[in-house]
Structures are given as structure tokens and as C-alpha cells.
Amino acid sequence: MSQLRPLALLATLLLAALMARAGDLAVGDLAPDFTLPASDGKTYTLSDFRGRQAVVVAWFPKAYTSGCTVECKSLAEKGHLIRAYDVSYFMASVDPLADNIGFAEATGADFPLLSDPGKDTAAAYNVLMPALGVAKRHTFYIGEDGRILKIDTDIRPATSAEDMAATLGELGVRKR
Secondary structure (H helix, E strand, O other): OOOHHHHHHHHHHHHHHHHHHHOOOOOOOEOOOOEEEEOOOOEEEHHHHOOOOEEEEEEOOOOOOHHHHHHHHHHHHOHHHHHOEOEEEEEEEOOOHHHHHHHHHHHOOOOOEEEOOOOHHHHHOOOEEOOOOEEOOOEEEEOOOOEEEEEEOOOOHHHHHHHHHHHHHHOOOOEO
């Protein structure tokens, strides 16, 4: 029995470390910078927006899956609600760029889908689910100063555009 105590302590410490890692990013933190290719043929660097415009990055698990398709279509069909604000918005996944290009075309996305197949940016944002190899469905609202304004973990794919626009208003992001 006495040998189990060190194992239990080790397991507790490991669990605490994992939970602390999952909560590393918080409102007010500087958002991790990234440079990622997008479905529109451009490459985007988060720090390029600093001092100019707010940014929203909506992480999604996998192109062509049902919930992700519904979310992408919501943002495409009702993107005008988001574009009422002075913001650049993206969906992002760990899918290869070719998959995100096809997915953007299939859903009519008129905004860029970022591709992070190396999974470094997903890991930096603490959205990577290592066991599944995909990102969690989390949306990051980043202010003009590059700081995280909100981390939304309760995403409703069907109303993503409306919810995103409402959140931008609540956060006081300026209108165009």
C-alpha cells in the first residue's frame, strides 16, 4: 500500500499540471502571435493587426464535419452582422490548407480559414486535443492592443454569426 502513495501523488501533480496548462491563456493576456496560410491564398500574421483592428479567431475541429459545416455557413451567410464591426475574423483548424480551401468553397465562406497543420498555433492557444489531433471549438476575441478580450468555449454552430456579432458589441468593439 505504501508504494501507491507516491504514485497517487505523482498522478495528482500530473493532473494539476495538465489543468494549469489548459488554463494558461486568460482575458487580458497578450494573444500568442501566429503566421498562418489561409484559404484565400494569403498568409496572416496576428501582430500585423495590432494597433489597427480587433481580431476574432474561431477554432474548429475538422473541415467537412457536420457542426463545422453549420458554423462556417452561419459565418458566411450572416457575416454582414460581424462586418458591421471594425474587426477581421477567421476560422482556424489544424487541417491541411488544401482541405480548408475546399471547405471554404463548399460552404461559401467569404472570410479566410486559417490552416495550422503543424499544430503549433493550436497548442499555443491551448485548443489542441492531442488524443484526437484536432482543435477544440473555441473562439478568441482579441482587441486592437493584441490582448485577449474573451475566450468563448460555449459555441452554438447554428448561431455563430449572431453570437459573434453580439459579443463584439458587448466587448465594445467599434463599429465601422
